[in-house]
Amino acid sequence: MSLIATDLEGTLTLGQSWRGLRSYLEAHQYKRHFRRFYWSKLPALLRLKLGRQTVNQFKIEWMRGMLNLFAGFTRDEFAEAAEWVVETELWPQRRQDVLGELRHEQENGRSIIIVTGTFEPIISLFAQKAGGFDFIGTPISYDGDLLTGKPAAPFNLGEKKVESLRPFTQNNPLYAAYGDTIPDIPMLKSSQNPVAVYPDAGLRETAVLHNWRIIGEAAEQQGRPAVL
Numbered sequence: 001m002s003l004i005a006t007d008l009e010g011t012l013t014l015g016q017s018w019r020g021l022r023s024y025l026e027a028h029q030y031k032r033h034f035r036r037f038y039w040s041k042l043p044a045l046l047r048l049k050l051g052r053q054t055v056n057q058f059k060i061e062w063m064r065g066m067l068n069l070f071a072g073f074t075r076d077e078f079a080e081a082a083e084w085v086v087e088t089e090l091w092p093q094r095r096q097d098v099l100g101e102l103r104h105e106q107e108n109g110r111s112i113i114i115v116t117g118t119f120e121p122i123i124s125l126f127a128q129k130a131g132g133f134d135f136i137g138t139p140i141s142y143d144g145d146l147l148t149g150k151p152a153a154p155f156n157l158g159e160k161k162v163e164s165l166r167p168f169t170q171n172n173p174l175y176a177a178y179g180d181t182i183p184d185i186p187m188l189k190s191s192q193n194p195v196a197v198y199p200d201a202g203l204r205e206t207a208v209l210h211n212w213r214i215i216g217e218a219a220e221q222q223g224r225p226a227v228l
């Protein structure tokens with residue numbers, strides 16, 4: 001069975017998991033926790049704006065800090081937060097056109113796998129709603145029943161996505177890959193049919209140069225920031 005890999009945020013949805021986690025904290029009397037975290041990250045945001053930090057580096061630092069805000073939550077409590085993220089942020093802003101195309105490919109016998117840096121409790125719920133897709137996300141660690149606030153493995157971003165796909169592609173070349181930003185380029189290049197989905201400027205330039213298929217306009221061209 002041929003395999004199609006796809007990014008999540010920006011590709012399958014305009015929603016961002018950090019926004020959903022933030023809204024969960026704010027709705028459950030943790031607003032001050034998030035505000036302290038936000039102000040502590042302003043220097044990193046400035047470095048990003050000035051081009052002194054890569055998008056991947058910023059995302060890792062940001063999401064690591066967001067996860068730490070949930071340290072001490074039980075598995076069930078974080079599962080509730082994950083459901084909140086999907087139901088209020090990711091799923092309402094899903095890209096119907098891209099999901100429809102992937103479901104059509106699934107009906108034609110291809111296997112779909114979402115490859116993302118999003119925490120696994122979140123992506124597992126989205127993948128189920130999307131059509132029972134497989135997924136590879138960033139696992140999180142627990143001490144018994146309590147969340148440690150730390151990832152259990154490196155964030156599944158950039159080149160790491162290609163590494164995480166290897167067990168699935170050793171005997172079966174990657175038929176197609178979908179992504180929306182520069183960090184998705186390694187995964188797209190590893191496929192037979194790269195697809196740039198609402199790409200940022202860097203990915204669009206690469207897609208045009210290599211004659212890759214392009215779907216839609218970038219988030220920033222729609223008035224939405226590509227990062228945060």
